[in-house]
Amino acid sequence: MSSVALELFLILLLIIANGVFSGSEIAIVSSRKVRLEQLAKQKNRNARLAFKLATSPNDFLSAAQIGITLIGILSGAVGGATVAKRLGDALHEIPFLAPYSEPLSFTLVVTLITYLSLVVGELVPKRIALSNPETLACAVAPWMNGLAKLTSPVVRLLGVSTDALLKLLGVVNTGDSPITEEEIRVLIEQGTQAGMIEEAEQDMVERIFRLGDRPIKTLMTPRTAIAWLDLDSPWEENQREILETPYSRFPVGQDTLDNCLGFVRVKDILNTHWTTPTIDLKQLVQPPLFVAESTRSLNVLEMFRESGTHIALITDEYGGIEGLVTLNDLIEAIVGNIPNEDDIEEPQIIQREDGSWLLDGLLSIDEFKELYEIEMLPNEEESGYHTLGGFIIESLGKIPQSGEHFTALNLRLEVMDMDGIRIDKVLVNVLPLEEGEGNDQDEEVSEI
Secondary structure, eight states: OOHHHHHHHHHHHHHHHHHHHHHHHHHHHHSOHHHHHHHHHTTOHHHHHHHHHHHSHHHHHHHHHHHHHHHHHHHHHHIIIIIHHHHHHHHHTSGGGGGGHHHHHHHHHHHHHHHHHHIIIIIHHHHHHHHSHHHHHHHHHHHHHHHHHHTHHHHHHHHHHHHHHHHHHTOOOOOSOOOOHHHHHHHHHHHHHTTSSOHHHHHHHHHHHHHHHSBGGGTSEEGGGOOOEETTSOHHHHHHHHHHSOOSEEEEEESEEEEEEEEEEHHHHHHHHHHOSSOOHHHHOBOOOEEETTSBHHHHHHHHHHHOOOEEEEEOTTSOEEEEEEHHHHHHHHHOOOOOTTOOSOOSEEEOTTSOEEEETTOBHHHHHHHHTOSOOTTHHHHOOOBHHHHHHHHHTSOOOTTEEEEETTEEEEEEEEETTEEEEEEEEEOOHHHHTTOOTTSOOEEO
C-alpha cells in the first residue's frame, strides 16, 4: 500500500472513529431514562451502565468531547501536513495549475475532509443513534464507560475549569428540569398516533389531568336539582320523593337543606319498613361529608377513599349548601358519561341533523371547551363561571330571555329555553371562520 493510500485510509478511520463518538454521545443523551431503567431491572448489565451514564452524563460527555477534539486535530494534521502537500506536488506538474497548486490542494483536502466529517462523522451516526437510541446506548455503554475511567484525570481538570468559569460568569446549574404535564400529554399523543396507546386511554389521562385542576363545584349537582327529604314534612311527602326519583341515597334536612343532618339510604328505609310500622328518618341518618366549593376534585376523591362516604354536600363560604357530588360524578369525569337503565335525565349534548348542537345550560364549561376544542373562553379566569349558562350570563351581562343570542370566537349561541331564571337549553352553531372572526361576545345582543 502506498504512503498516500495509507494516509487517506488513516484519515477515513479517524472520521469513522469521530462518528462512533458522536453517535454514542447522541444515543446516550437521547435515550429515555425510563426505558433504560426498565432494561436495567431485567438484569441487563449494559443497560445499567447506559442508565448510569445517562443520569450522570458529565464525565461521559467530557470524555467523548476529548476524543472528538483529538480526532479532529489529528485529521487536520494528517490531511494538511501530508496529503495536501502530496496533492500540491501532483498539481504542480500541471502547467496551468502550477501557480495555484498549493492553495488549491489545501482547499480540496479541507473540503473533502469537512464533507466526510459532516456526513460520515456526524450526520449519519447521529441519525442512526436517534433511530434506536436505547439499543445503541446499551451497545456502546461499556466502551464509553471505560473511556470515561481512562480519561478521568483530564475529565476532572476540565470539570473544575468549566465550573470555575461558569461561576465566574454567574451561570447556575439548576439540574434537570422536571417533566411537565404538557410533555406527558405530548408523549401520550405520540403513543396514540403510533398505535401503542388506545385513544380511550389517552382520553382518560387527559380527563385525569383536568380533574386535578377542576374545583369540585364544576362537577356538583346544583342545589336546585337536589332531591332531599325533610324531617318536618309528612312521611307521605318524603315517600313520594323517594318513589319519583331513582336515587339510592338522599340528603336529610330539617325545614331547609342548609340545615342538613346527613344522608339516608333507601336500603335502610326498606329494612326498617319491613320490621316496624313507623319510620323515623332521624334514626337512620348517617353523618354528612361537607366539602368547600373551591376544593380540588382529586382531593374530594381522596376524601371519599379515606372516609368511606361516597356522597358529599358542597358548601359556600357562608355555610350554605351549594350542591351535591357523588363518587359516580368523579368517575364520570374520568371515563365519560355512564348512563344506566334508571337514568331518566335527558342528555346534555345533542347534535341535530343540520350540524348544530342543542346543549344543556348546566353543561360543564370544561365539556363545552372539549366539544369545540377551545383552549380558553373570554373572561374565564376573571369571572370564574363553571357552566355554559354561567358563560352566557357573563357574556350578556344579564339574565337572558329566550331567543337572545350572541357570537363568541366562531360560535353563535342562542338561548332556546329558560327554566325560570336558569338557562335551560342553548343552541350552538359553528360559524365559518371568516364570518366568526372579529365578532366579539360583547357586541350588541340580537333578539330573534
